[in-house]
Amino acid sequence: MRSVPDRRPLFEGYEPLPGSFDEFVDAQGRPHESVSGVVQRLDELGRAEFKRRKKLADATFLRGGVTFSTYSGDTATERIFPFDLIPRVIAAREWQRVESGLRQRIQALNLFLSDVYGAQRILEEGIVPRSLVESSTGYRKAMRGVRPPGGVYIHIAGIDLIRDATGEFVVLEDNVRTPSGVSYVLENRDMMKRVFPSVFRECSVAPVELYPTVLREAMGDVAPRDEGDAQRVLLTPGPFNSAYFEHSFLARRIGCELVQGSDLFVDSDRVYAKTTHGLRAVDVIYRRVDDEFLDPEVFREDSLVGVPGLVRAYAAGNVALVNAIGNGIADDKAIYPWVPEMIRFYLSEDPILPQVPTHQCAREQDLRYVLEHLEELVVKAVNEAGGYGMLMGPTASRKQRAEFSERIRVQPRNYIAQPRIELSGSPTWTRGGVQPRRVDLRPFVVTGKRSWVLPGGLTRVALVKGSYVVNSSQGGGSKDTWVVGGGGAA
Amino acid sequence: MICRVAESCFWVARYIERVDTLARLLTVNNGFQLDVRASQAEVWRPIVIVAGQEEEFLASLGASAIDDGEAVQEYLTWDREHPSSIYASLRWARENARTVREVMSVETWESINETWLWLTSRAARRLYLRERGAFYDRLSKECMLFHGVCYSTMLHEDPYVFMKLGRAVERVGQTARILDVKHHSLGDGPGEDDPAETAQWLAVLRSHCAVDAFFQRGASPLTGPAIAGFLLFDRAFPRAVLHNLDRARGLLSRLVRDDPPGLARPSWERLERLRGSLLQMDAAFVQELGLHRVLTRIVDDTASLCDAIHLDYLDPPVETLLRGARHLRAVRPAAALQTA
Numbered sequence: 001m002r003s004v005p006d007r008r009p010l011f012e013g014y015e016p017l018p019g020s021f022d023e024f025v026d027a028q029g030r031p032h033e034s035v036s037g038v039v040q041r042l043d044e045l046g047r048a049e050f051k052r053r054k055k056l057a058d059a060t061f062l063r064g065g066v067t068f069s070t071y072s073g074d075t076a077t078e079r080i081f082p083f084d085l086i087p088r089v090i091a092a093r094e095w096q097r098v099e100s101g102l103r104q105r106i107q108a109l110n111l112f113l114s115d116v117y118g119a120q121r122i123l124e125e126g127i128v129p130r131s132l133v134e135s136s137t138g139y140r141k142a143m144r145g146v147r148p149p150g151g152v153y154i155h156i157a158g159i160d161l162i163r164d165a166t167g168e169f170v171v172l173e174d175n176v177r178t179p180s181g182v183s184y185v186l187e188n189r190d191m192m193k194r195v196f197p198s199v200f201r202e203c204s205v206a207p208v209e210l211y212p213t214v215l216r217e218a219m220g221d222v223a224p225r226d227e228g229d230a231q232r233v234l235l236t237p238g239p240f241n242s243a244y245f246e247h248s249f250l251a252r253r254i255g256c257e258l259v260q261g262s263d264l265f266v267d268s269d270r271v272y273a274k275t276t277h278g279l280r281a282v283d284v285i286y287r288r289v290d291d292e293f294l295d296p297e298v299f300r301e302d303s304l305v306g307v308p309g310l311v312r313a314y315a316a317g318n319v320a321l322v323n324a325i326g327n328g329i330a331d332d333k334a335i336y337p338w339v340p341e342m343i344r345f346y347l348s349e350d351p352i353l354p355q356v357p358t359h360q361c362a363r364e365q366d367l368r369y370v371l372e373h374l375e376e377l378v379v380k381a382v383n384e385a386g387g388y389g390m391l392m393g394p395t396a397s398r399k400q401r402a403e404f405s406e407r408i409r410v411q412p413r414n415y416i417a418q419p420r421i422e423l424s425g426s427p428t429w430t431r432g433g434v435q436p437r438r439v440d441l442r443p444f445v446v447t448g449k450r451s452w453v454l455p456g457g458l459t460r461v462a463l464v465k466g467s468y469v470v471n472s473s474q475g476g477g478s479k480d481t482w483v484v485g486g487g488g489a490a
Numbered sequence: 491m492i493c494r495v496a497e498s499c500f501w502v503a504r505y506i507e508r509v510d511t512l513a514r515l516l517t518v519n520n521g522f523q524l525d526v527r528a529s530q531a532e533v534w535r536p537i538v539i540v541a542g543q544e545e546e547f548l549a550s551l552g553a554s555a556i557d558d559g560e561a562v563q564e565y566l567t568w569d570r571e572h573p574s575s576i577y578a579s580l581r582w583a584r585e586n587a588r589t590v591r592e593v594m595s596v597e598t599w600e601s602i603n604e605t606w607l608w609l610t611s612r613a614a615r616r617l618y619l620r621e622r623g624a625f626y627d628r629l630s631k632e633c634m635l636f637h638g639v640c641y642s643t644m645l646h647e648d649p650y651v652f653m654k655l656g657r658a659v660e661r662v663g664q665t666a667r668i669l670d671v672k673h674h675s676l677g678d679g680p681g682e683d684d685p686a687e688t689a690q691w692l693a694v695l696r697s698h699c700a701v702d703a704f705f706q707r708g709a710s711p712l713t714g715p716a717i718a719g720f721l722l723f724d725r726a727f728p729r730a731v732l733h734n735l736d737r738a739r740g741l742l743s744r745l746v747r748d749d750p751p752g753l754a755r756p757s758w759e760r761l762e763r764l765r766g767s768l769l770q771m772d773a774a775f776v777q778e779l780g781l782h783r784v785l786t787r788i789v790d791d792t793a794s795l796c797d798a799i800h801l802d803y804l805d806p807p808v809e810t811l812l813r814g815a816r817h818l819r820a821v822r823p824a825a826a827l828q829t830a
Binding site for chain 2 (some may be wrong): 063064065239252257260263265266274275277
């Protein structure tokens with residue numbers, strides 16, 4: 001006997017998280033104006049149909065190899081990256097403000113890098129403490145005086161935003177070294193178009209597909225030589241890197257070669273690729289290898305994924321690196337509290353996007369406050385990413401808090417603390433129907449001769465009920481992000 | 491193209507070819523048991539030898555297992571440890587493809603990925619247990635599909651050329667090895683009237699998908715020398731040795747065309763030598779020299795041809811690269827920009 005298909009509307013019984021902003025409904029449970037079109041169309045599909053389409057999406061990801069491997073014993077299992085089919089919707093009007101805020105922030109951070117590796121005015125004037133910069137693991141002293149082509153340090157940025165309880169977008173974290181995740185934005189969008197063609201058509205969603213083209217152009221903008229088309233490559237640590245899928249995907253879409261360190265070779269301060277027809281000069285390297293592994297002659301000697309001599313070629317101005325070396329000083333979590341000051345100092349403007357109030361444990365009075373209020377705060381190690389090295393004060397055990405306060409006392413420079421922000425909730429498909437899960441947003445900014453902001457970005461979602469951690473390494477998934485209502489559909 | 495990427499393309503095709511060959515060999519051997527009243531040992535041992543696995547097989551499963559068709563098939567199909575089982579070959583084909591999927595088409599990658607996902611699924615294992623022939627047949631067809639998808643969706647440029655080259659040299663080696671099955675099971679005797687031997691030669695033809703092609707040549711008797719001659723020298727038959735050497739020559743000449751003038755390529759010379767020596771032979775000459783000797787020579791020369799291809803293109807030493815020309819600009823525009 002066949003069971004009757006479940007035609008109940010998708011959002012029936014949806015209850016937003018208490019105390020958080022909800023991405024779909026207001027305090028009265030009515031859909032926000034900007035999302036009502038999307039809600040209505042998804043609702044009409046009904047649960048059974050939604051499930052059917054989810055299966056289709058999963059199968060397509062699996063076939064396409066949009067997967068990662070998990071190992072148990074000697075058998076590897078392929079799993080697809082968790083992807084939620086209910087889009088996260090942002091009104092175009094609201095997005096405009098975010099976009100100008102992001103441009104402003106990137107401009108200031110780029111000027112900061114240019115200053116720190118140049119005249120150091122901001123340090124001379126005591127606006128940012130010199131000791132903080134010089135003690136940062138992201139600071140590359142050797143890069144002082146090396147000006148990257150076009151003066152661009154941050155070609156690609158991923159700035160993590162969250163929405164606080166009032167619904168305002170707030171900067172949580174900057175990523176200006178090798179931010180990842182954009183391939184999921186493009187893959188997710190592709191999938192949404194396949195799975196919900198009609199919903200998509202009717203909602204006038206801002207397109208994201210321009211990203212590879214813009215990046216390709218930006219790479220051309222910073223090429224050291226003007227003659228002909230620049231030779232671009234994407235440098236990956238290799239197929240065992242967890243982001244290899246993304247490296248391969250981007251190389252394909254940009255239309256450049258994907259190389260590993262051993263495929264490149266430096267001779268007389270010029271970088272060459274080893275090709276089947278001899279050496280071929282390389283002009284621009286989009287590198288997904290961290291600074292310290294980039295060149296065993298200058299940084300870590302034991303690096304097997306780097307290119308000996310690369311830094312010499314870079315300093316000689318013969319090759320552009322995307323992003324520049326030494327950007328880690330700009331997204332150091334300990335420097336983050338000073339970004340609003342940077343914006344005022346370099347641009348004489350007020351920051352458009354607010355950021356989370358942050359205690360810098362290197363400061364005596366902050367340290368005292370943090371140690372006394374651990375149970376209210378989120379503590380982060382400044383050199384960690386991916387949700388590691390973190391203490392969620394409100395939910396941590398007494399023992400965890402004790403351990404952390406010991407660590408903070410030993411190395412205060414390495415820790416910052418912030419109040420826990422109630423991340424906004426977004427309707428997400430779960431086994432128990434549609435329920436709110438916490439989300440953040442990583443928009444991407446690409447800079448060559450000018451800056452371009454990808455409309456939307458990667459929405460990461462904490463799939464575990466009650467969780468605040470959106471990182472894919474810790475039970476996070478992703479959603480497509482729709483900027484709607486701006487006219488000009490994809 | 492990047493040498494390492496060329497190397498992976500070359501190996502993707504070689505591994506796929508190994509899957510195909512082994513699948514056909516095993517399925518034909520299953521059918522062959524029905525044709526003659528041979529002991530199980532005569533049927534299965536040669537396959538293990540041809541796969542180059544006799545020592546490892548005996549060491550891990552013991553002497554009695556080599557007469558056991560089920561044990562041999564299980565080993566050559568599913569064994570994860572030894573590198574030339576169907577499972578391992580497909581795994582490496584897919585792993586190499588994953589590493590260089592930026593130079594393949596989406597369709598090429600999906601074809602290989604789907605085959606792998608199927609082989610590792612419960613459905614595949616079930617089919618293997620219930621309907622052996624259908625299982626191997628599906629694998630063979632998936633391999634052919636792969637070649638067709640490459641042909642129809644990839645740019646016919648360097649990555650494709652290296653894949654085709656890998657397939658051509660692998661086929662030369664595999665055809666020579668399968669012909670050698672005959673040597674290992676029956677020796678070099680003439681035995682034209684022996685029905686068991688005729689059946690075995692027919693099986694050799696079948697495992698090359700060559701039954702119809704052979705009979706379409708007319709007049710040839712179903713004898714060892716005629717069949718060996720066909721599989722060595724017929725330039726129109728896609729799995730014949732000479733046909734694949736012709737293919738390899740065409741592919742290498744495409745690569746040489748883009749070389750800077752005056753650059754010597756040892757791979758080209760080795761291929762010309764091997765091909766030249768085969769062009770001077772015929773079936774009668776092979777008979778005289780002994781088939782096994784000729785085949786051994788082909789297998790060895792192909793191996794050294796592959797070494798030369800590695801040194802010339804796939805993993806050249808830095809000194810070689812430095813001696814070669816430097817292109818300050820691309821020889822031709824890099825991989826065309828894919829439309830999103």
